Amino acid sequence: MxxxxxxxxxxxxxxxxxxxxxxxxxxxxxxxxxxxxxxxxxxxxxICSQLTPIDEAHVTLEKGPRTLRGASDGTVLIIDTLLRLGQKDKINVIKSDSIANRKYLLSSETLLQVPNSFKTLIRFLRNPLGKGLIQGALKEPFVKASSKDDESVRSFLTRRFGHALPDNVLSAVFHGIYAGDIDKLSAKSTLKSMFNSEKKYGSIIRSIFNKKDKPSTSSLLSDYQERFKPEGYSVLELSKFLKNFPMITMTDGLSxxxxxxxxxxxxxxxxxxxxxxxxxxxxxxxxxxxxxxxxxxxxxxxxxxxxxxxxxxxxxxxxxxxxxHSINILLINLYIKKDILPYHGFGYLVPMSNPNPFGLLGVIFDSEVEKGCVPLFNGSTVSFDKEQVDGVYSPADYTKLTIMCGGHYHDDRPFDGDIDALTRNCIDAAAKQLGIRLNTDNTHIEKTYIEKCIPQxxxxxxxxxxxxxxxxxxxxxxxxxxxxxxxxxxxxxxxxxxxxxxxxxxxxxxxxxxx
Ligand SMILES: Cc1cc2nc3c(=O)[nH]c(=O)nc-3n(C[C@H](O)[C@H](O)[C@H](O)COP(=O)(O)OP(=O)(O)OC[C@H]3O[C@@H](n4cnc5c(N)ncnc54)[C@H](O)[C@@H]3O)c2cc1C
CATH class of the missing domain: 3.50.50.60 (FAD/NAD(P)-binding domain)
Structure with missing residues (x-):
């Protein structure tokens, strides 16, 4: 119609x-x-980037989303829209080799880096979190495909790869995206590509080596190109260019x-x-x-x-x-006037295999992201040369963190409403995991309880x-x-x-x- x-x-x-x-x-x-x-x-x-006066400084605190993923049709439309609106100089990216792109998982109260090199891979596999991952991957091509129309993420991944991958790794990733429970989330909806690979090829690993499927051109981008015809470039080129960058941020915040x-x-x-x-x-x-x-x-x-x-x-x-069903999140913004972080990177997520009395989902190192991002377009013209996207990672002279907590954990253990106590407990837990001191003397703290914010x-x-x-x-x-x-x-x-x-x-x- x-x-x-x-x-x-x-x-x-x-x-x-x-x-x-x-x-x-x-x-x-x-x-x-x-x-x-x-x-x-x-x-x-x-989307709410709040400019907050803290002592003499004005600090942007993100009360919701803060980064966009690079490889997505929606991101291409966003970037093209920002270019049309004259916001070229406010678009920033994190490069894949940036220190700010390092990610961590919590493993028994310490942080373990997600592998991005041979050395970190070996370290990961030797850690209890990595135990069973290789065996699961080797077994997967020989596991019989299921004809189920849908099943939980945990059931799907355990069937194909064994327990280690969902328990120790992907439950954390699902905390980061949905704040959700892999026992309830649908594999068909949230792991679409893997779910379809099993149906089509009988195995996810075998599908990776199957060269028959040519990457298809996105119908959304083709439609947009046809109707909006950007001047001097095509959105298909822009899409290819953006795939080089794992994360997009904006000057003055996502607002x-x-x-x-x-x-x-x-x-x-x-x-x-x-x-x-x-x-x-x-x-x-x-x-x-x-x-x-x-x-x-x-x-x-x-x-x-x-x-x-x-x-x-x-x-x-x-x-x-x-x-x-939608879950609730307690979001805690922290700002400290000194760089006290012993880790460099984007932040860490908490796998479900960790004991988690306060329902901590993860911690984002905002100050690291801010220092690690570089302008997407240098100079006055729009060019898609990834070599020209450059800038130096300068260590932060402040620490800005966001703790996310709650999500599905507050469904299972109904939250009794004492947000102050929960905030204190989460800050203490994060401080211990990071090996730093966070208290009201040295830290500006803001908490926001966001009800029914992420549909499951x-x-x-x-x-x-x-x-x-x-x-x-x-x-x-x-x-x-x-x-x-x-x-x-x-x-x-x-x-x-x-x-x-x-x-x-x-x-x-x-x-x-x-x-
Ligand atoms: C804590 C958190 C972190 C997130 N982080 C990221 C991230 O890093 N990257 C990312 O891509 N996504 C992230 N997301 C998801 C992202 O926030 C959403 O994709 C996006 O903001 C949804 O926008 P929306 O317009 O659909 O909904 P909303 O932003 O909820 O907008 C709906 C609007 O409707 C208004 N409204 C509601 N009811 C009524 C009514 N009865 N009458 C009039 N107005 C009404 C509300 O006031 C609101 O302004 C995050 C979400 C949360 C909660």
Whole structure:
């Protein structure tokens, strides 16, 4: 279905999903008028880079996301958008050989570096965390393929590789991405490529050596190139270039992205922001849908499933939305005026094989990331020469850390509400693991408890999503669509951004971009 001329559209949520959708819809259909609602007084949603006065300094503390992965279609669209908005000089990257790209896992209260060289590989394999990994990998090509339609991440990985990989390594990675439990998360949804490799080749390791599959060109990027035709380059070249960089960051924090998009949208006569405005009613009549009693031709919701459920409780679509479980996170920002970190790198994650009384998920070394990032484009022109992306890693003269805790651990052991005590315990645990002193005398501490922030793609999620897509279409006759993390392509900022583009194309032109 595509919109009639001069249609009126409402967008619920001015996080990155709502902004991306609005930005692209307004470009594709300048005739359409768009109203963006948000209950908060600012745009950006979870993206929130807060400039905080600490003594004489002004320090940026990230209260949510802080880095984007390089190799993703959504990231390509983000970078192209930032270039169009004149933000070229604010785009930074971490190079793969940068010290800031070192990652660690917690192994019995000390940090073990994830291998990035022969020496670190040997050290890793000799550590208790590495025990059983080689045997698991050698066995995998001979393990019979399963015909299960879905199963948990742990069940899938244990079946194929044995216990060591999920227990000691990948449970930590899943803490870093979903703050989730590998016993509940779906292998089909969160390990798509591995899951499909087993189905197609019978083995994941054998599929790596199978040269028959040529990498296919992304349909999303081809579509974008066709419609937006960047001046002087192709997004396919940009995509290839970005694959060299594991992480992207932005000067002044990730809020640079939503703020620059919102600024561009505010200048457009057909876009209007209603901030500080909670949407508390969403209803459909014969050929319109109303938001807080104002009628629109289409509504794009980008709020999470549980909030959507509150708006459409009496519908079957709402009933499906209520089945998506989301976890809570305690995020603790720490700032110390001296460099006290004995480790260099991005940070560490905690595997499920570690005893974990406070539900610590991981610690990010923000100061290391800040010192390790270099501008993506040097000079006045946009060029895709990776040799030109250069800069020196200078040791930080301060320490900035973010502790993440909670996630699925707070589902299993319901959190009793004493956030101060939990914060203290997490800081003490992290300090011990890092071998440093962190106390109120030397450390600026800020804590944020973020409720229901990350939807969990648990076993059965794919069929839930299919049912949701069908039901919303049927019940709301194409007048309501859903973006965001709960029923999207993934939970990262690039996933949400790419999905905003796809949703805008579908509504503006009536054309679906196939995966
Ligand atoms: C702690 C944390 C760390 C993360 N780290 C990373 C990272 O490093 N990299 C990465 O790629 N991703 C990361 N993510 C994921 C990333 O934050 C999300 O992908 C992204 O921010 C989701 O954007 P969104 O617009 O879909 O949702 P949101 O940002 O939640 O935006 C939804 C908006 O809707 C508004 N809203 C809600 N209900 C209503 C209502 N009834 N009426 C009006 N407005 C309403 C909210 O105020 C909000 O502004 C992280 C997430 C969390 C929680």
């Amino acid at each position: 595509s919109l009639k001329p001069n249609a009126r559209v409402a967008v619920i949520g001015s996080g990155i999903s709502g902004l991306s959708f609005t930005y692209f819809l307004s470009k594709l259909r300048p005739d359409v008028s768009i109203t963006v609602y948000d209950s908060q007084p600012r745009v950006g949603g979870y 640079t992205l939503p703020l620059s998009i919102a600024k561009a949208l505010e200048a457009q006569p057909n876009v209007c922001f209603k901030l500080n405005t909670d949407v508390n009613s969403l209803a459909i009549d014969s050929n319109q849908v109303s938001v807080n009693n104002t009628s629109y031709d289409h509504v794009r919701s980008t709020i999470n499933a549980s909030k959507l459920f509150q708006l459409i409780q009496n519908s079957e679509t709402g009933a499906i939305a209520s089945k998506v 793609y648990n076993v059965g999620y794919e069929s839930l999503k299919r049912d949701f897509d069908k039901k919303i279409q049927l019940e709301f006759k194409g007048m309501l669509s859903q973006g965001g993390m709960s029923f999207g392509d993934g939970i990262g900022v690039p996933d949400c951004f790419g999905q905003g583009y796809k949703g805008a194309v579908e509504l503006a032109k009536g054309e679906k971009i196939q995966p």
